[in-house]
Structure formats: structure tokens, C-alpha cells
Amino acid sequence: xxxxxxxxxxxxxxxxxxxxxxxxxxxxxxxxxxxxxxxxxxxxxxxxxxxxxxxxxxxxxxxxxxxxxxxxxxxxxxxxxxxxxxxxxxxxxxxxxxxxxxxxxxxxxxxxxxxxxxxxxxxxxxxxxxxxxxxxxxxxxxxxxxxxxxxxxxxxxxxxxxxxxxxxxxxxxxxxxxxxxxxxxxxxxxxxxxxxxxxxxxxxxxxxxxxxxxxxxxxxxxxxxxxxxxxxxxxxxxxxxxxxxxxxxxxxxxxxxxxxxxxxxxxxxxxxxxxxxxxxxxxxxxxxxxxxxxxxxxxxxxxxxxxxxxxxxxxxxxxxxxxxxxxxxxxxxxxxxxxxxxxxxxxxxxxxxxxxxxx
Amino acid sequence: xxxxxxxxxxxxxxxxxxxxxxxxxxxxxxxxxxxxxxxxxxxxxxxxxxxxxxxxxxxxxxxxxxxxxxxxxxxxxxxxxxxxxxxxxxxxxxxxxxxxxxxxxxxxxxxxxxxxxxxxxxxxxxxxxxxxxxxxxxxxxxxxxxxxxxxxxxxxxxxxxxxxxxxxxxxxxxxxxxxxxxxxxxxxxxxxxxxxxxxxxxxxxxxxxxxxxxxxxxxxxxxxxxxxxxxxxxxxxx
Numbered sequence: 023x024x025x026x027x028x029x030x031x032x033x034x035x036x037x038x039x040x041x042x043x044x045x046x047x048x049x050x051x052x053x054x055x056x057x058x059x060x061x062x063x064x065x066x067x068x069x070x071x072x073x074x075x076x077x078x079x080x081x082x083x084x085x086x087x088x089x090x091x092x093x094x095x096x097x098x099x100x101x102x103x104x105x106x107x108x109x110x111x112x113x114x115x116x117x118x119x120x121x122x123x124x125x126x127x128x129x130x131x132x133x134x135x136x137x138x139x140x141x142x143x144x145x146x147x148x149x150x151x152x153x154x155x156x157x158x159x160x161x162x163x164x165x166x167x168x169x170x171x172x173x174x175x176x177x178x179x180x181x182x183x184x185x186x187x188x189x190x191x192x193x194x195x196x197x198x199x200x201x202x203x204x205x206x207x208x209x210x211x212x213x214x215x216x217x218x219x220x221x222x223x224x225x226x227x228x229x230x231x232x233x234x235x236x237x238x239x240x241x242x243x244x245x246x247x248x249x250x251x252x253x254x255x256x257x258x259x260x261x262x263x264x265x266x267x268x269x270x271x272x273x274x275x276x277x278x279x280x281x282x283x284x285x286x287x288x289x290x291x292x293x294x295x296x297x298x299x300x301x302x303x304x305x306x307x308x309x310x311x312x313x314x315x316x317x318x319x320x321x322x323x324x325x326x327x328x329x330x331x332x333x334x335x336x337x338x339x340x341x342x343x344x345x346x347x348x349x350x351x352x353x354x355x356x357x358x359x360x361x362x363x364x365x366x367x368x369x370x371x372x373x374x375x376x377x378x379x380x381x
Numbered sequence: 382x383x384x385x386x387x388x389x390x391x392x393x394x395x396x397x398x399x400x401x402x403x404x405x406x407x408x409x410x411x412x413x414x415x416x417x418x419x420x421x422x423x424x425x426x427x428x429x430x431x432x433x434x435x436x437x438x439x440x441x442x443x444x445x446x447x448x449x450x451x452x453x454x455x456x457x458x459x460x461x462x463x464x465x466x467x468x469x470x471x472x473x474x475x476x477x478x479x480x481x482x483x484x485x486x487x488x489x490x491x492x493x494x495x496x497x498x499x500x501x502x503x504x505x506x507x508x509x510x511x512x513x514x515x516x517x518x519x520x521x522x523x524x525x526x527x528x529x530x531x532x533x534x535x536x537x538x539x540x541x542x543x544x545x546x547x548x549x550x551x552x553x554x555x556x557x558x559x560x561x562x563x564x565x566x567x568x569x570x571x572x573x574x575x576x577x578x579x580x581x582x583x584x585x586x587x588x589x590x591x592x593x594x595x596x597x598x599x600x601x602x603x604x605x606x607x608x609x610x611x612x613x614x615x616x617x618x619x
Contacts, residue, residue, distance in 0.1 A: 219485050219494075226482045229471035236431065236465075238457035238486035238534055294473075 050202055054195045063194040067266060069307045070201030071259055076287030076299025077208040078255030081215060083285065084294035086248035087228025088138075089146050092153030093284045095133065096253040098160065098276035099126045100260030105173045105270045106166065114179045119261035123254050130253035134246045141231070150278065157276035172271025175264075197266050204262060208255045212296055215251065224248050228294070256284070286350065290357050292364025301366045309353070313346040382409045384538055384569050385430070385461075390439035392422075392429050392593075399425040400593045402439070407538070412564055413571045414584030414601075418613060422593040423573045424466055427540050431463045432456040444537065457486060462536035466543045466573070468523045472516025476507055476526055479515045483533030494533075501529040505559060521552040528559060538569045545576050557583055581605070589613070 054063065075097070083089050103122035107113040113121070137148040160167045167173065180190040189196040215221050223244045226234040235241055264270050283306075291302025312318050319338045322328045328335045361368035385407040392400040399422045407413045417423050429436040430443075432453040441448040443461050451459075471479050480498035481491070488494050502508055505525040510518065515526055524544055531539065541560070545553045553576060560583050563570060574580040580587065581601040589596040589604060591613040597604060604610055 217491070219489055219491065222478065222482050222485055222491075222494075225474055225478075226471050229473060230469045232433075232453075233465065233469035233471065234482070235453040236433075236457060236463055237483050237530065238454045239482075240452070240454045 047206075054198050060194055063198050065307065065311060067194065067197050067201050068311070069303055070198075070205040071263055071266075072287050072303035072307050073205040073300050074201070074208050074255060074259040074262070075284045076291065076302050077205070077212050078252045078259065079284045080288045080294065080299050081212060081224070081255075082248045082252035084288050084298065085215065085221060085228065086224035086245060087294075088245060088248065089285070090137075090149040090249075090252075091146050091278075091281050091285055092133075092149035092151075093252075093256050094276050094278065094280040095153040095156045096126050096130065096256035097260035097263070097280060097284075098153075098156055098270075098272075099129050100257030101264035101270045101275040102160065102167060102173075102260075103257075104261040105175060105264045108179075108265075109173055109175055112179075114181070115261060115265045116181060119258055122257045122261050126253045126257035127250055130249050131246060134249045138242060138245045138249075150281070153276065153281055154278065157272050157278075160272040160276055167272070170271060170273075172269055172274070175268045178265055178268070191265075197262075201262060201266075204255075204258060209296065209300070211251065211255070216296060220244070220247065225294070283350075286354060288364075290353065290364060292366030295364070295366055298364050298366045301369075302364070305353075305365060306350075309349070310346050313349060314343055316343045318342060383407065384409045384444055385571070386440075386442040387426075387430065388440045388442070390426065390429055390436045390441060392425055392434055393437045398593050400429065400436075400590075403590065403593075403595045404439075405588045405595065405598055407569060407571060408586075410564070410567055410569055411585045412560065412569075412583050414580040414587040415571055415573045415590065416575075416577075416580055416587060416604075417590035417596070421590045423590055424542060425593075426590065427463055427542055427571075427573065431461060431540060457534055457536075460535070460537035461540070462531045462534045462538070463540040464524075464527045464531050464542055464544055466546065468520070468527050470515035470518065470523050470526055472514065474515055475512045476510045476515055476518070477502060477512060479526055480529045480533045483530040486534040497535075498529075498533055501533045504532065504562065505529040506555075520547050521549075521555075524548065524552075524556065525559070528556075528563075532563070532568075536568060538571070539563065541570060541572045541574075543573050543575060545574060545579055553579055 053066065057063070075093070079090070079093050100119065100122040103125050104115050104118035107118035107121055108115050133149070133152050137145055137152065140148050161169055163169075178191040181188045181196070191197070215224070223234070223239050226237065226239060227241060227244060231241055260275060264275065287302035287306055288299050289302070290305055291300065292298030316339065319342050322338065323330045323335065328338060330339070357364065363371070383406045387406070388404050390400055390403045391398060403426060405413075415423050415426070425434070428434045430441050430448070432448065432451045432455065435450055443456075443459065446459065448456060448459075448461075471482065474482070477495070477498055480501050481494045484494040484497035484501070488497070502511060505528050507522060507525055507529060510522060515523070518526060528541075528544065545556050548556065557579060560570060560572065572580065572583065584601055586598065587601055587604045588598045589607075589610050596613055597607045597610050599607070
């Protein structure tokens with residue numbers, strides 16, 4: 023128990039951690055110079071997207087303890103606002119994204135004023151309901167959103183500053199750097215929150231809202247602050263996704279699936295920790311890719327565990343790629359049962375145990 | 382000077398009167414005991430005073446200000462703070478962080494809050510647990526943490542709800558000492574307690590509540606001699 027406790031009580035930055043972080047940062051900055059496979063860049067972009075979504079959910083869900091399962095709503099607002107402004111009004115996405123942020127602050131405050139009257143499971147249900155309302159609205163407000171057909175952007179206008187073209191977005195590299203920047207920004211914001219009054223108040227609300235209330239913390243105010251910060255970055259993730267993919271429709275940017283996936287990034291990585299969502303993204307993105315492209319089946323064949331011609335082999339090849347939701351489910355069960363603090367918490371406890379045994 | 386005035390406070394839950402027409406005054410700097418059998422409505426009264434429930438009728442005036450309708454956080458900001466009968470540690474946060482949350486009620490700076498928190502941790506003698514998660518503390522230390530955290534909000538009036546409940550005699554003695562120390566700092570206290578010996582020792586005045594109504598008020602000696610109080614606690618002879 024004491025190892026587990028010391029993880030929770032940890033604060034401050036170790037030189038080793040800082041060194042590793044700097045190393046990773048340099049590697050990430052140089053990555054596109056050495057790797058020009060579009061597939062690898064695509065994977066990295068998906069990773070950044072997951073990190074952004076996970077970190078922003080973590081501020082509300084992990085630190086403030088308000089388990090929103092409706093974050094697709096904020097993602098969708100960002101994605102749609104950016105796309106609508108770009109295709110209908112010709113407003114470039116780097117302005118549209120900020121319009122999305124303004125929109126999402128309004129939406130978040132409305133949702134907050136409704137949902138924060140509720141606690142615990144009722145809040146969760148309300149957050150799901152609100153996101154579903156947004157999805158159905160996007161289906162039906164055809165004049166604005168083009169309904170189920172969605173909005174397709176043929177091209178992204180080049181980013182120019184003072185007439186000079188910075189990038190034309192023809193390759194994946196500019197998206198890579200945008201994603202990296204945004205991911206670093208959300209991590210930085212989370213760090214800043216953690217090391218401020220906000221972080222203390224959010225965690226106090228998570229641990230016991232009545233106690234927090236009696237210690238002078240306005241629940242309405244601080245829950246809404248957490249929600250707004252969280253929604254802003256989820257919206258930016260939505261805008262980023264929309265420009266990258268060039269297409270939005272209600273089932274890709276507003277589904278319940280997405281809301282659940284956003285939650286899982288934090289839960290699997292380690293809820294309420296700075297790097298939990300990063301770890302969660304590192305687990306989930308490769309896993310879902312491996313399942314989608316049938317890599318796991320191929321791996322089983324190549325190590326000879328299952329023969330390709332056998333009945334089981336055929337079954338796996340046929341079904342495993344469709345089973346990613348099932349495997350997600352199993353993964354969540356495993357994490358909740360055996361690593362209640364997420365992969366990050368589990369690993370740091372393990373490291374703790376080993377180093378103490380040495381000492 | 383009267384710091385807290387409770388005037389004709391009633392609280393109904395449906396048709397049930399948890400408090401009816403309770404009135405008393407608390408003088409600045411004193412320790413007031415609030416006693417009564419289980420279910421008498423003592424905690425409900427605390428909840429009405431500190432903004433958790435709006436009183437159904439009556440007024441609560443603190444420091445010359447009417448408190449009805451204020452939220453618990455506003456009540457705390459105005460200088461009236463309470464502890465909980467069932468302790469509520471912020472389990473995953475360290476002892477120091479718990480107390481810092483209280484201190485942040487008065488400051489925006491983490492550095493200042495940390496210093497204020499350290500002072501209060503020392504007052505309750507939990508220095509050796511500074512970085513220990515609050516959820517892992519034994520009950521005696523949890524109660525002390527509760528006091529340190531609430532002191533860090535720098536209250537003028539402290540409402541302690543069964544702060545000695547579940548403690549052994551040695552631990553209770555420590556809390557009693559603590560209550561006297563807090564009094565020395567000029568903080569007024571209203572104390573709900575079941576331990577009669579303790580309450581008689583610490584209180585200057587006692588209010589007895591039974592079935593939601595005020596049964597008696599007086600000095601500890603008067604209360605002990607009051608036949609109605611004896612009857613409420615021990616039953617009548619007949």
C-alpha cells in the first residue's frame with residue numbers, strides 16, 4: 023500500500039524525468055526529417071490526436087472527477103465550426119478553429135449549467151444524452167451541416183503569414199507539427215493546472231465535493247472552469263481532425279464511440295496524472311491500428327501459434343479486425359481489475375517495488 | 382458580542398420537523414456545546430447554519446450578516462467553517478495538500494498556502510504525516526486533519542461535529558487540548574459531542590436539543606441539574 027500511496031503523493035520533477043522528456047521532444051521534432059513514410063506520419067498524427075483528446079478529458083474527468091462521456095459534443099463543435107466556416111465562407115481553418123473555440127465555450131457553459139446540477143452516474147448519463155442530442159441535431163440541421171452526407175473539403179487553403187506561404191498542407195508533415203504542437207500545449211496546460219490553485223480545487227472536488235464546498239470552493243464555478251478548459255482543447259482536436267481528414271459527418275465526429283474512446287485514453291493510461299493520457303494513447307492507438315490491419319492475426323501466424331490454414335486461423339483472419347471494440351472492452355476490464363491507477367500507475371509502482379528491493 | 386444568532390430556525394423534511402423553532406446565541410470567543418440524543422437534529426442544525434440546507438423558517442445571523450440562502454462556500458469565505466461527523470479526507474491527496482486546499486480559501490498563491498498549511502499541520506501535530514495520503518490515516522489523525530484543514534480557512538467561528546466520536550480516551554484528550562488552544566486564538570467554537578464528560582469540561586454554555594426542539598440552555602452545571610435533560614437522556618422514572 024505504501025508504494026501505491028507514494029505514487030499519489032508524488033510532486034515535483036525529477037531530473038531523470040525531465041531528461042527523458044527533453045530527449046523524447048527532440049526525437050519527435052526530428053522525426054519527419056528521417057521518416058517520410060506517410061503511413062508512419064499518419065500513425066503519429068493519430069497518436070497526437072489521441073493525446074490531445076485524452077489530456078483535455080483528463081482535466082475534467084481525471085482532475086475534477088466529472089466523468090463526462092459526452093466529449094464528442096465538443097470535438098464535433100470544433101470540427102463542424104471549422105469545416106462550415108472553411109467550405110461555406112472561405113475562412114481558413116486557423117481562424118475557424120478559434121471560432122470553434124468561442125462556440126465551444128458557449129456550448130460547454132450551457133451543458134455545464136444543465137449537467138452539473140447532477141452528480142455521479144446521473145452526470146454521466148446527462149453528458150451522454152447531451153452529446154447524442156448534438157449528434158442528432160447535426161443529422162437534422164441539413165442547411166447547416168449537410169446532414170448525414172457530411173461536409174467534404176476539397177482542399178485546405180495554404181497557411182500564409184504576411185503574404186509568405188508557410189505551408190500548403192500538401193504533405194502530412196505540416197499536420198505532424200501542428201499535432202505535436204497542440205499535444206505539447208495541452209500537456210503544458212495540464213501541468214499548469216496541476217501546479218496552481220485550480221489543480222488543488224479540481225482534485226478536492228473529485229475527492230469529496232461536500233468537503234470541498236465547505237472549504238470555500240464554489241462547485242459551480244470550478245466545475246465549469248474545468249469543463250471549459252477541457253472543451254476548448256477537445257474542440258481544437260476536432261478542428262485539427264476535420265482539416266486533416268477533410269471530411270466531417272455526424273457519425274465520425276459526434277458518435278458515442280468517440281466519447282467512450284476519449285474516456286478510455288485516460289482510464290487506460292492513468293486517470294488524473296499528467297502523462298497518463300500519453301501512455302493511454304501509446305497503448306490504444308497502436309492496438310487499434312494492429313487490430314484494424316489484422317497485424318495481430320499475422321503475428322500469430324508468423325510465430326506459428328496458429329496455422330493460417332487451420333479453422334481457427336481462418337476464423338481469426340475473418341473476425342479479429344472487426345473485434346476491436348470487443349478487445350477494447352476486455353482491455354478496460356483488465357485495466358480496471360488489475361491496474362486501477364492505469365498503466366502508468368501500475369508501471370511506476372512496479373519500478374518502485376524493484377528499486378526498493380535493490381536498496 | 383454575539384457572533385452567531387440562531388433565531389427560530391425550523392427545518393422540515395416533508396412533514397417531519399428535524400428542527401423546530403430553535404433559537405440560541407453564541408458569544409464571541411466562547412465554546413458552546415450542542416448536545417442531544419441520537420437523531421435529535423444537531424447535525425441538521427449545523428447544516429442549516431452552514432448553508433447545506435436552507436432553513437425552512439427562521440434566521441441565521443453571523444457577524445451581523447443574515448446567512449439564509451448563502452452557499453456553503455460563501456459561508457466559509459465569511460469566516461464560519463465546519464467539520465464533518467463522518468470525516469471527509471480528500472483521500473488521494475497528501476495531508477499537506479488537504480490543508481493547503483483549506484488555506485487556498487484565503488490566498489491564490491500556492492507558496493503562501495503551503496506556509497499557512499504548514500502552520501496548521503503543526504498546530505494539530507501531524508508534521509510526521511506531511512506527505513502521507515489522507516486516505517491512509519488512522520481515525521484519530523483523520524480527525525486532526527479535519528481540524529487543521531478547517532483552521533487553514535482562517536475561520537472566526539468553528540463548528541465541530543462530533544470531533545471526538547470514535548476516538549480512544551487518549552486521543553480525545555488531545556482533541557480537548559486542541560479545542561482549548563483554538564479558543565486561545567480567539568476562535569469561537571460550537572461543539573457537537575456525545576461524550577458528556579468531555580462536553581462538560583470544554584463548554585462554557587450548553588444547548589440541549591431533543592426531537593428537533595431546544596430543551597434547555599445553560600452552564601454545564603445547570604444542564605446537569607436540569608430534570609428535563611436527565612429525562613431526555615435516561616428516560617423518566619415512571
